[in-house]
Amino acid sequence: MKPAVINNQLNKNNLWNGCILASVAHAIMVAQYPELSYEHSWDNGNYNVLDSSGGRGTITFTDKYVVGAFRNDNVTRNDIPTALDFFTGAPKDVLELAKNETLEYLLEEDEDGTTSPSITTSFWGDNNTIASIDNIVRIVQCGGYIIERQFMEYDTAVESWRDYYEMTNEQVKLLNSIYLRKLNNPNGKIILTKSEIKTIGTENLEGMSESRTSFEEINILWG
Numbered sequence: 001m002k003p004a005v006i007n008n009q010l011n012k013n014n015l016w017n018g019c020i021l022a023s024v025a026h027a028i029m030v031a032q033y034p035e036l037s038y039e040h041s042w043d044n045g046n047y048n049v050l051d052s053s054g055g056r057g058t059i060t061f062t063d064k065y066v067v068g069a070f071r072n073d074n075v076t077r078n079d080i081p082t083a084l085d086f087f088t089g090a091p092k093d094v095l096e097l098a099k100n101e102t103l104e105y106l107l108e109e110d111e112d113g114t115t116s117p118s119i120t121t122s123f124w125g126d127n128n129t130i131a132s133i134d135n136i137v138r139i140v141q142c143g144g145y146i147i148e149r150q151f152m153e154y155d156t157a158v159e160s161w162r163d164y165y166e167m168t169n170e171q172v173k174l175l176n177s178i179y180l181r182k183l184n185n186p187n188g189k190i191i192l193t194k195s196e197i198k199t200i201g202t203e204n205l206e207g208m209s210e211s212r213t214s215f216e217e218i219n220i221l222w223g
Helices: 012-029 083-087 092-100 136-141 154-165 169-184 194-200 205-217
Strands: 040-043 046-050 055-061 066-072 107-109 115-117 121-125 130-132 190-192 220-222
Touching (some): 012 055, 012 066, 154 169, 169 194, 205 220
């Protein structure tokens, strides 16, 4: 089983951009919908995404590589024995990254009480390409659908997030503004102004707390 490039247009950088856009949209709108706080989160370089219908995934970003692993609880993969077998043919550094980081967020306990990573598809890549032992259709079916918007072109993704969250025009403008600042300063601290916080538009204490936390995970602070 040999890995293959799944799409010549996809690479680590544009996927990171898509995950940041998703995270900023989430951080703004979780103020309105605190019950959706579980959907997106970051733990250092690990981006975690989850839905309510059995899909979840983790994408790990480093300077050199990206590693993604996903589980769709509605899909069974008897053709791949273990989670690490989904990384057959990957560089050694990718395998180590998957084992020490990505798969640690996708652990399941079996009937014997043994905990091990459980996934139904994966991919890995660098600044040039993204590869997998699965083709793009299989990746989507087996859990990759959960990052459909993260793979979209920028304008299409913004409109999709607008529709998903029913964002106002002001909230979309705020999304664009914060996103561009984050791209221009990916590792630095960004401070939101009081007027920007007001644009987030909620007085719900739980929502405000979730919004602040989500922004802090990507090093964006409330002023």
